[in-house]
Amino acid sequence: MLPEKTDGLRVEHVTQRFGGLLALDDVSFTSERNRITGLIGPNGSGKTTMFNIISGFIKPTAGHIYANGDDITRLAPHQMAAHGIGRTFQIPKPFASMTVRQTIELASRANPKTGHSDPASIAREAGLGDKLDLYPGELTTTDLHSLELVKVLATGASFVLLDEVFAGLNPSEIEHVTQLIRRFADQGTSFLIIEHRMRAVMALCDHVHVLLYGRLAKSGTPIEVTRDPEVIEAYLGAEAIEHA
Numbered sequence: 001m002l003p004e005k006t007d008g009l010r011v012e013h014v015t016q017r018f019g020g021l022l023a024l025d026d027v028s029f030t031s032e033r034n035r036i037t038g039l040i041g042p043n044g045s046g047k048t049t050m051f052n053i054i055s056g057f058i059k060p061t062a063g064h065i066y067a068n069g070d071d072i073t074r075l076a077p078h079q080m081a082a083h084g085i086g087r088t089f090q091i092p093k094p095f096a097s098m099t100v101r102q103t104i105e106l107a108s109r110a111n112p113k114t115g116h117s118d119p120a121s122i123a124r125e126a127g128l129g130d131k132l133d134l135y136p137g138e139l140t141t142t143d144l145h146s147l148e149l150v151k152v153l154a155t156g157a158s159f160v161l162l163d164e165v166f167a168g169l170n171p172s173e174i175e176h177v178t179q180l181i182r183r184f185a186d187q188g189t190s191f192l193i194i195e196h197r198m199r200a201v202m203a204l205c206d207h208v209h210v211l212l213y214g215r216l217a218k219s220g221t222p223i224e225v226t227r228d229p230e231v232i233e234a235y236l237g238a239e240a241i242e243h244a
């Protein structure tokens, strides 16, 4: 049966085997448009595998991915952009020999159909307005993370997968990137984020899906999932909740 045509991203009965290992086991969830959705779980629970499937790097053993109702499961990564899907990686990958301006202009040309017509304006919104002519080596850690986000948005992506954007950031840098994501979400960009820091998940996400051992264990608001006994037992631990 075909799923209902829904706005946003829909993961339907996705299973991924790597040889004898069941990395994802019949996982279904939705990530609605104009929302910030979290995908959390312990190491090895299948989060990165799910991101690789959604962004076309891996074809799942079974199941489907739908973007705004279109089946995108078998598309190659470069075809995902036409469906508005963009992705960041855990470690920012700036082009060392290109300025901020050159980087975002290149990203905006990656997909002529969707590319942002005024990429410098996104850079200005992200606080990089006075850094357009700087090279990555001249940027702060926060700027590099902001640039990573701007690069994806310049392609015209309306649905952005963020892979641990807060890794290695201090609290004030986390606050800056959080506000940036919020601002772009308020303007209509949807986000699906993998994040280990529960404090950031609580502050940022409207809705959260929890993977445990490749299985979808719980979906709900951040408060709901952090109160779930199975999630506490297998992932968070009582102490983590007290300090979240």
Ligand SMILES: Nc1ncnc2c1ncn2[C@@H]1O[C@H](COP(=O)(O)OP(=O)(O)OP(=O)(O)O)[C@@H](O)[C@H]1O
Pocket (backbone or CB within 6 Å): 018, 021, 023, 041, 042, 043, 044, 045, 046, 047, 048, 049, 050
């Ligand atoms: N290409 C691969 N070949 C074989 N096994 C893999 C491959 N990719 C992932 N796995 C295995 O699949 C399981 C899920 O891994 P995955 O990286 O998706 O988890 P994760 O939740 O993202 O973990 P982390 O938080 O540590 O990044 C792990 O047991 C991992 O070793």
